[in-house]
Amino acid sequence: MGDISGHQPGKSFRHCPGCGAESLAERPDRSVLCSGCGFHYYFNPAAAVAGIIEDDLGRLLLTVRAHDPRKGTLDLPGGFVDFSESAEDALRREVREELNLNVLHCDYFGSFPNTYVFDRITYRTLDLAFTCTIESFDPMALSDEIESTLIVPPSEIELDCIGFDSIRNILFRYLNSRSLLPPCTLL
Ligand SMILES: [Zn+2]
Incomplete structure (x- = not known):
């Protein structure tokens, strides 16, 4: 190929x-x-998931990507759905693998197409976003896919620092749904 x-x-x-x-x-x-x-x-799009996780103060958890594609950019926890796995199970698995956190509850938020280039291959994905409730932030431990995490008030998220179109669009819609976008924000 x-x-x-x-x-x-x-x-x-x-x-x-x-x-x-x-x-x-x-x-x-x-x-x-x-x-x-x-x-x-x-050729069909691959399914992937992304989690919107808030803390008790309504701040959002963002990750910094440790590897390419888009190393060093901001992201949401998530990843590809495995064969025979539900999107909800994929989300719980990815959040556990990447952050060592337990998702107690998740609600479907929307689907967002993306383009993901890995080892010279361009994959077309459909990213399914969920809002998540987690048990506790206390056990958080980062996998080697994650360089660091940020917990940010939604109104302070820099959409220009988000690595993938789908994640930027998820956050754009999320902020818009909560009337947190500045009136001049255009994507
Ligand atoms: Zn042939």
Whole structure:
């Protein structure tokens, strides 16, 4: 596989994974079809989750990414959904793995498309956001994916420092829903 343009997923394979021939044709329905062996593959977005976690004072927990993509930028806890896993279970697992925190309750907030480049491959994802209640911040311990955390009053979040479009859009909608955006904020 080579570099995938986010808008041209059909460019991701040069040789057919079925027969090895250079006989793949990109089709207009996000798929590639091999004229030799009939291998037919559809590109679909991957599911991911993100957690909006507030403390007792209504401040939001943000993470600083320790690795690429977007190393050093602000993020929300979360990650990819595993096979046969619900989004809610993925959220609980990711929050536990990244921060050692236990999610007691989560409410669906919305879905936000994203583009995620890793090892020269561009993945298209659909990030499912949840507002979360956690048991306690006391056991917090960071995995090596997280450089540090910030606990920030929502009105002080710098949307320009958020690494991914989906996370910025989640926070934009969240702040907007609570009437916390300055009137001149445009994305
Ligand atoms: Zn083939």
